[in-house]
Amino acid sequence: MLQIKEHMRVNKLPHIWCPGCGDGTVAKSMIQAIQKLKYDKDNVTVVTGIGCSSRMNNIMDYNTFQTTHGRAIAYATGFKMAKPEMKVIVVTGDGDGAGIGGNHLIHAARRNIDLTVILINNYIFGMTGGQFSPLTPHGDIASTSIYKNIEYPFDICKLVEGAGATYIARGTAYHYALTEKLISKALEHKGFSFVEVITQCPTAYGKRNKMGDPYDLLMWQKDHAVPVEQVSKFSQEELEDKFIIGEILVRNDRTEFIEANEQLKERARSIKGGAGK
Amino acid sequence: MKSKAGTVRFMQGNEAVAEAAIAAGVKIFAGYPITPASEISEIMSIRLPQEDGIYIQMEDELASMGAIIGASMGGKKSMTATSGPGFSLMQENLGFAAMVEIPCLIVDVMRVGPASGMPTHPSQGDVMQSRWGTHGDHPMVVLSPATVTEAYNLTVEAINISEKLRTPVILLSDAIVGHLKEKIEVPEKVKLINRKMTRQPAEKYLPFATGEDCIPEFAERGQDGYRYHMCSNVHNELGFPNDSGHDAAERMLKRIHRKIEIHQDEITFYNTFDVEDAEILIIAYGCVTRSAKDAVKTLRQEGIKAGLLQLQTIWPFPDKIVRRFTANVKTVVVPEMNLGQLISEVRLNSCAEVVGLNRADGLVISPQAIIDKVKEVK
Amino acid sequence: MRKELVLSGYGGQGLLMAGGLLGEAATIYEGVNATNNQTYGVTARGGESRSEVIISDEDINYAEIEHPDVLLAMSQSALNKFGPSIKDNALVIIDTMFVNDVSCVKNSANIYRFPITQIANEQAKKTILANVVALGIISALTGLVSKESLEKVILKRAPAGTEELNLKALNGGYLAAKL
Numbered sequence: 001m002l003q004i005k006e007h008m009r010v011n012k013l014p015h016i017w018c019p020g021c022g023d024g025t026v027a028k029s030m031i032q033a034i035q036k037l038k039y040d041k042d043n044v045t046v047v048t049g050i051g052c053s054s055r056m057n058n059i060m061d062y063n064t065f066q067t068t069h070g071r072a073i074a075y076a077t078g079f080k081m082a083k084p085e086m087k088v089i090v091v092t093g094d095g096d097g098a099g100i101g102g103n104h105l106i107h108a109a110r111r112n113i114d115l116t117v118i119l120i121n122n123y124i125f126g127m128t129g130g131q132f133s134p135l136t137p138h139g140d141i142a143s144t145s146i147y148k149n150i151e152y153p154f155d156i157c158k159l160v161e162g163a164g165a166t167y168i169a170r171g172t173a174y175h176y177a178l179t180e181k182l183i184s185k186a187l188e189h190k191g192f193s194f195v196e197v198i199t200q201c202p203t204a205y206g207k208r209n210k211m212g213d214p215y216d217l218l219m220w221q222k223d224h225a226v227p228v229e230q231v232s233k234f235s236q237e238e239l240e241d242k243f244i245i246g247e248i249l250v251r252n253d254r255t256e257f258i259e260a261n262e263q264l265k266e267r268a269r270s271i272k273g274g275a276g277k
Numbered sequence: 278m279k280s281k282a283g284t285v286r287f288m289q290g291n292e293a294v295a296e297a298a299i300a301a302g303v304k305i306f307a308g309y310p311i312t313p314a315s316e317i318s319e320i321m322s323i324r325l326p327q328e329d330g331i332y333i334q335m336e337d338e339l340a341s342m343g344a345i346i347g348a349s350m351g352g353k354k355s356m357t358a359t360s361g362p363g364f365s366l367m368q369e370n371l372g373f374a375a376m377v378e379i380p381c382l383i384v385d386v387m388r389v390g391p392a393s394g395m396p397t398h399p400s401q402g403d404v405m406q407s408r409w410g411t412h413g414d415h416p417m418v419v420l421s422p423a424t425v426t427e428a429y430n431l432t433v434e435a436i437n438i439s440e441k442l443r444t445p446v447i448l449l450s451d452a453i454v455g456h457l458k459e460k461i462e463v464p465e466k467v468k469l470i471n472r473k474m475t476r477q478p479a480e481k482y483l484p485f486a487t488g489e490d491c492i493p494e495f496a497e498r499g500q501d502g503y504r505y506h507m508c509s510n511v512h513n514e515l516g517f518p519n520d521s522g523h524d525a526a527e528r529m530l531k532r533i534h535r536k537i538e539i540h541q542d543e544i545t546f547y548n549t550f551d552v553e554d555a556e557i558l559i560i561a562y563g564c565v566t567r568s569a570k571d572a573v574k575t576l577r578q579e580g581i582k583a584g585l586l587q588l589q590t591i592w593p594f595p596d597k598i599v600r601r602f603t604a605n606v607k608t609v610v611v612p613e614m615n616l617g618q619l620i621s622e623v624r625l626n627s628c629a630e631v632v633g634l635n636r637a638d639g640l641v642i643s644p645q646a647i648i649d650k651v652k653e654v655k
Numbered sequence: 656m657r658k659e660l661v662l663s664g665y666g667g668q669g670l671l672m673a674g675g676l677l678g679e680a681a682t683i684y685e686g687v688n689a690t691n692n693q694t695y696g697v698t699a700r701g702g703e704s705r706s707e708v709i710i711s712d713e714d715i716n717y718a719e720i721e722h723p724d725v726l727l728a729m730s731q732s733a734l735n736k737f738g739p740s741i742k743d744n745a746l747v748i749i750d751t752m753f754v755n756d757v758s759c760v761k762n763s764a765n766i767y768r769f770p771i772t773q774i775a776n777e778q779a780k781k782t783i784l785a786n787v788v789a790l791g792i793i794s795a796l797t798g799l800v801s802k803e804s805l806e807k808v809i810l811k812r813a814p815a816g817t818e819e820l821n822l823k824a825l826n827g828g829y830l831a832a833k834l
Contacts (some may be wrong), residue, residue, distance in 0.1 A: 012517065042499055047347070050509075058506065058517065063498045065350060066508035067343065068373050074335065074343030075350070081305050081331045082351025086499055104343075107336035261331050268326035287679035287689065397694065457718055458675055458691040460682040567716040644717050 004031045007041060012059045017052060020214030022173035022199025026120055027056050029176050029197075030089070033184035034062075045088045047076040049101060052127045052201075053093040053120040070101030073108045076115050084258045087116070087187060094121040094135040098156050102134070105194075106163035112191045113257035118183060119156060119194065122201035130204030141208040157248050160194045167193035168249040173200060174221040175245060182247065191256045198225075198243065283464040290428040290454040291316035291358075293461060294384055295324060297432035298356050300467045303382070304330040305355040307344035309337055309363055312396045313452040314386040317358035338363035342370035345381045349374075350507065352497055354436060356382035360452075361390040361403055364410070371445055372411030373509050378485070378493055378533065380439035380472055382432070384448045386455040387563075389639045398639030399452035401563055404618040407447050408592045414530060416537040418442070418544060419592035421449040423566035425459045431546070431589060437470035438544050442536055443492055449591065451614070453564035453641060479503045483514040485529070491536035537593055546589035547598055551577060555584025557651050558606040560599065560623055562588040565612050565642050572647035583651055591619060599626040608654045610634060612642045657711040658799055659720040662789070663737050664729030664753070666704040669786030674706030676808050677790060677800060681710045684804035690718040703733060710799050725797060727789055728754055729771065735759050748792055750785065767796060769831055778827030779820040787821050791828025802829050 008031070017023050034044060044062040048054035050069035057064035063086070067075045072090045080088045090097075097105055097119040108115060124142060125131040132142035135153045142149060157168050167189040171179030179197055186193035200206060200217035211217055226234060228246035255263070288296070295317050298306075306321040308314075322332040335341040338359055345355035359367065364385045374381055387403045389395035394402075403410075407419045420435050422428040432448055439446040475482055475494035479502035485493050496503040510518040511526045519526045537544075548566075551573055552558065561569040566587045576583040586602045588595055599622075603609055609627050611620040612634040620633045634650045636642050660677070662670045671693045678691035690709045707720045722742045728734035729750040738759040741747065747764045749757065750771035757766055769792055775785040787809065794802045805825055813821040 041504060042502060045498070058508075061504060063504050064506045065347075066506070066510075067346075068369055068509055071339060071343040071370060074340035074370075075347035077333070077335075077340070078305065078307060078344035078347025078349075078355065079351045080347075081333065081344075082348045082353040082355075083499060103336050104340050107340070261326070265326045265329060268323070285683060287675070287682045287691075453692070453718075456692055458678055458689075459715065459718075460688055567718065570716040641717070641719050643719065643721075 002035045004028055004035070007031045007035060007061050009059050009061050015059050016055050018203045020200065020202040020217075021052070022122060022197075022201070023053055023056060023120060025173040025176050026053075026118065026179065026197050026199060027060070029171070029180040030091075030118065030183050031060065033180045033187060037184060037187060039087055039187075043086055045076075045079060045083070045086050046091060047072045047079065047088065048091050049096040050127070051093040051096045051125070052122075053091055054096060056091045070096050070099070071104065072096070073101060073104040073115065073117065077108060077113055080113060080115060080258065084114075088114070089187070090115055090117045092117065092119050093126075094119065094123060094156075095125045095133045098154075099134045106159065109160050109163035109165035109192050109194065111257045112164065112166055112254045114190055114192070116183070116186045116189075116193045116195070119196045120199050121156065121196055122199045122205060124201050124205035126201050126204045130208060142205070143208075157194070157196055161249055164254065165194045165249070166191035166251045166254055169194070169247045170196045170198070170243065170245050172198040172221040172225055172245060174218045175225065178245065185247065189250070191252075191254060283462045286461055286463050287458055288425055288461050288463075289316060289456060289458045290422070290425045290450060291386065291456065292320055293425045293429040294358065294432045294448065294450065295320035296463065297429040297467070298382065298436065299324055299328055299330075300464075301433045301436040302354045302469055302471075303356050303436065304328070304353045305333070305345065305348040306330070306357065307333045307335050307341040307348070307355070308357045308359065309335055309341050311360045311363045313388055313455050314358045314360045314363075314384065316455070317384060317386075338366035339370060342367040342374075342383070346370060346374050346377075346379045349379045349381045352495070354380070354440070356384065356436070358384035358386065360386050360388045361394065362392070364403060364406065368406075368410040369412075372413060372415055374445035375411070375415040375417065375533065376509060377507050378443040379445065380443055381445050382435050382439060382448060383445060384432075384450060387449065387451040389637065395639040397452065399564060399614060399641065400637065400639065401451060401565070401614040401618070402637065403449065404591065404613075404615065407449050414534070416444065416534045417447065417592050418444060418537060418590070419447045419449050420546065420589055421563045421591050422454055422589065423563055423587060424454065425457060426461045427589065428454055429461060429463065433467045434546065437468065440472045441470045441492070442540060442544075443472060443495070444533075444537065449563065451564050484516045485512060486514040487532065487536075491532050491539060541593050544590060544593075545595045545598060547595060548587040548589065549602065550585040550587070552584035552586060552602055554582055556582040556607045557584070557610060557655060558603060558608075558629070559583065559585045559610045559612065559647060559651070560588065561585060561612055562591050562619065565614060568642050568644045569612060569647055571644035572651065575644065575648055576651055581651065581655065588619075594622040594626070596626045599623060600628060603627040603629045608632060610647065610650055610654065612647050612650070614642060657709065657713065657715075658724045658797070659722070660708040660710070660725040660727070660793070660799075661720055661723040661737055662706040662708065662727045663733035664704055664727075664750070665733075666702045668704065668729050669783060670704050670706045670727075670729065673786040673790055674708045676805065676812060677708050677793070678710075679812070680800045680804040680808040684807050685800055687712050688715050690715045692718055703730075703736065705733070705737070725793065727793065729785065729789070730754065731756060746796060748789065748796070750789075767792070767832070769828075771828070774827045774831055775824050779824040781820060781824075784821060784824035787824040788828035788831075791825040791830075792832040795829045795832035802826075
């Protein structure tokens with residue numbers, strides 16, 4: 001078994017994350033998934049945007065770009081078209097991926113381009129100091145909602161499902177072994193794959209919402225997660241303050257975007273004298 | 278019909294841009310529909326798949342700009358095309374391309390603004406935005422065609438400059454040149470420049486180290502251990518956020534400017550007409566050049582010593598050229614289809630008095646308007 | 656020699672296409688210079704449409720038309736809009752199916768009336784080829800571009816399978832104007 005440091009830029013440590021942050025746990029799950037799949041490091045590209053989660057690829061020994069806020073999926077789309085043989089992973093957060101970059105997320109899902117998007121949901125804008133995000137629960141306290149958040153979050157997995165993603169899963173930092181398995185399956189899925197990972201931000205979210213230390217936040221994840229296989233055992237009421245973990249959707253009825261382009265090229269070449277005359 | 282120089286075609290400016298881009302090796306186009314630039318997208322969607330390239334219609338212009346940068350990071354030549362409103366949306370990622378030194382071509386077919394403005398009517402209102410649209414201090418190269426032939430040739434130049442200098446380049450077209458059809462001899466072959474590739478082995482490769490030319494070397498990813506980082510922050514030679522203090526930060530930012538400055542002469546394109554003995558010099562760019570040419574012809578027939586300097590490169594501003602051609606004239610007239618943009622730069626560099634002629638109502642400045650202005654200031 | 660033509664009518668009558676064909680025939684097959692530009696309203700169908708063609712044996716720089724030598728009007732509103740600005744002694748071609756009031760046109764103009772859309776229907780069974788009928792008429796009346804050059808460009812540009820119909824429409828217009 002390889003150690004994860006074999007896939008890390010050890011000289012870029014220490015990382016920027018606060019003690020108790022869940023981002024490092026996700027990084028470990030992701031690296032272990034890649035190692036177990038025996039991907040060549042040269043053949044893996046990790047694209048990020050802006051935010052705490054986006055600093056993840058600084059310390060990973062892959063091809064790495066840290067781009068602009070919310071746009072990682074757009075950059076990754078372009079990169080994948082240029083380098084279709086590569087595994088291209090986007091690591092994003094709830095602000096970067098569900099807020100400013102939400103449009104790119106749904107359209108990449110719709111296109112079914114072969115990217116794996118790992119959206120780390122810590123319910124808050126951490127790097128900028130704890131402002132509420134599109135996924136911050138209703139009624140929670142953030143630095144810009146000290147009178148309680150009056151907005152409602154949405155279920156990002158359902159959004160991506162509606163947009164046409166062909167692989168959707170949810171894990172947590174607490175369930176790190178499951179998260180590794182889900183990332184692994186997402187990476188092996190041909191088409192647009194999406195993994196939401198619920199994590200803790202003790203500094204900017206937990207403290208304001210009196211949820212205790214990182215241990216308590218992890219226990220909250222444990223207590224509120226319902227494995228997808230067990231959903232039927234719960235009533236609708238019981239599920240209200242819970243979230244589903246595991247493989248939420250897998251479908252193989254849509255052609256992947258790059259592959260569809262290869263078919264399109266064939267059609268373009270076969271039109272006599274070229275299209276458009 | 279074929280001639281020695283190439284194939285004679287009757288072509289629209291937007292089509293010339295698309296065909297030139299393909300000839301210059303563009304393989305990936307990402308765009309979003311907008312008048313008056315949509316023909317470029319449409320033609321690329323037909324032509325690129327025939328050339329083993331990919332056309333992708335993105336969800337917006339932010340994504341289009343991101344996608345072409347990503348494609349270029351993957352080693353493919355890439356481009357987008359838009360007009361004012363979309364160009365505004367591209368600005369943040371355009372800054373990324375300048376900062377991270379990613380070659381790509383952005384075509385802005387100008388229409389009247391601000392906001393939705395007059396979507397089908399021409400303008401030259403994006404001159405300052407093309408230079409300063411993104412935040413911070415950044416270099417920018419902007420070329421502006423006046424004819425369909427120039428649209429073709431300058432597209433090729435723009436792509437070559439972007440590859441050579443590792444920088445985004447903007448082709449600032451307009452709704453007149455973009456939609457006008459005229460005769461063009463499409464060359465059989467065009468000169469191609471590809472970005473400089475590194476010869477350093479991966480363990481020694483520094484993605485942002487440069488020699489005296491200030492241009493970094495590129496390494497193909499996916500092989501031989503070239504797993505390097507690129508980030509949007511002010512960065513060090515390794516591509517990671519700068520960790521060596523403010524002097525190092527300024528050195529990096531000054532280098533990307535110096536990279537353009539030391540190559541300014543070779544990226545400065547211009548034309549002159551009747552300038553030798555001119556007393557009044559018209560300085561024009563883009564579609565207004567067409568009117569200025571006719572105006573000079575008529576003025577000369579009437580015995581008035583008028584000349585024309587057409588700037589094809591507008592940024593970096595051709596300061597030396599303007600100083601040289603204004604040295605012996607009495608007055609300079611700058612006709613622009615905006616309320617006065619490039620004229621400020623002309624004023625900074627002109628040896629003679631500078632007078633503007635402006636129009637921002639969506640109509641072209643006519644030769645007669647230029648003739649009248651020249652007579653007024655003579 | 657510089658001649659300025661305005662082809663005008665409703666959006667959807669194929670006037671933008673006709674202007675392009677005329678310009679292409681002039682540049683590629685007649686060896687002169689031509690420009691073609693277009694203006695259109697926000698509606699793809701029904702709105703006012705105008706295609707401008709300049710044909711010249713000299714360089715064409717400024718390519719806007721203020722006072723056309725030739726005006727094709729395939730709608731009453733187009734004639735009302737562009738009729739008043741024509742050159743003295745200009746040639747005006749109207750489609751009698753859509754235009755009946757020519758009072759806005761200068762007295763010096765030479766007005767030619769043809770049932771252009773009807774000819775398209777008779778010759779090619781397609782009213783949509785009225786634009787090609789109009790090209791035949793322009794060729795016959797002005798001589799700026801020969802019928803042969805237009806035939807070549809039509810064969811090159813017409814969608815596969817419609818070449819014969821297009822040539823019939825062109826010829827129909829040409830003959831109507833020559834008679």
